[in-house]
């Protein structure tokens with residue numbers, strides 16, 4: 001595990017979870033690992049402790065469950081601190097594109113105050129427009145836009161569900177930070193390197209993509225609907241909406257850019273917080289796509305366990321490595337054209353988000 005990073009080797013804790021473990025067993029494992037991370041001991045009375053996860057889109061079943069939040073929130077409250085759940089609105093039109101609808105989905109998935117002991121406070125306001133600019137020294141950006149409330153958190157705890165991802169190859173800690181806590185302007189900037197096109201042979205001209213396109217970039221053409229690349233914001237909504245799989249991204253060209261931008265946004269999110277950051281990666285119910293998929297996707301590999309670290313790059317690298325070691329490479333979206341999740345890790349290391357150089361400590 002040789003690295004170019006100037007950062008010292010990061011500690012990554014790992015505990016296995018057996019297939020079929022209950023939500024309570026998974027919650028206990030999650031808390032045990034978080035308590036091993038040094039920043040946990042620094043949480044004190046009245047601190048605002050944000051818990052970032054993904055509530056899952058409508059019908060999604062793979063997301064981390066409320067039990068993991070409850071146990072964690074209780075442990076934070078025992079320190080007389082103030083835990084709460086945080087999320088942001090999606091860029092694309094859908095069930096999570098504003099705070100009201102998003103919170104209702106969270107409730108449907110069991111993230112009520114009664115079940116978690118933590119209120120939900122959306123970090124980017126009602127419509128996802130509340131943002132703060134953060135200066136970074138990135139390759140793609142010198143200034144990025146994060147959800148405005150992020151600046152006010154005393155501690156940030158991210159519970160990340162490790163999944164495949166149709167643009168970034170893998171979705172884990174870097175994605176939960178970089179995409180998950182970016183404001184709409186930040187998400188737009190990350191997606192704008194990835195423009196789709198419509199396959200004329202597959203398009204049946206149903207018009208659904210035009211109806212859902214938030215940018216008004218799609219219109220009927222002669223042989224098929226067409227996308228105006230000058231208007232397209234690269235949100236990917238048309239890919240999800242098209243039932244004929246007629247909309248495609250140019251994966252090889254764009255995945256690297258999206259991943260690098262995502263790492264740069266993650267850097268902006270943790271800016272000034274690196275000593276107050278705690279992360280766990282759940283390699284449980286791993287699905288081909290992330291929890292933004294509005295479907296009950298099946299697991300694609302057997303459950304492995306949970307990893308924890310204060311370093312998002314080390315944590316994601318260890319997660320990719322452990323899955324590869326146990327199961328082979330599962331994160332390819334299309335077997336003919338697998339996506340390489342290493343771009344986000346390599347770029348993350350290069351810009352100082354973390355290090356790929358880690359020590360795995362089995363618990």
Ligand code: SF4
Pocket residue numbers: 198202203204205206207208209210224225241242243244245246247
């Ligand atoms: S949703 Fe798909 S099939 Fe329908 S018009 Fe758009 S690209 Fe064509």
Ligand code: SF4
Pocket residue numbers: 196212213214215216217218227231232233234235236237238239
């Ligand atoms: S054409 Fe562009 S803006 Fe419109 S839905 Fe597709 S990706 Fe989003």
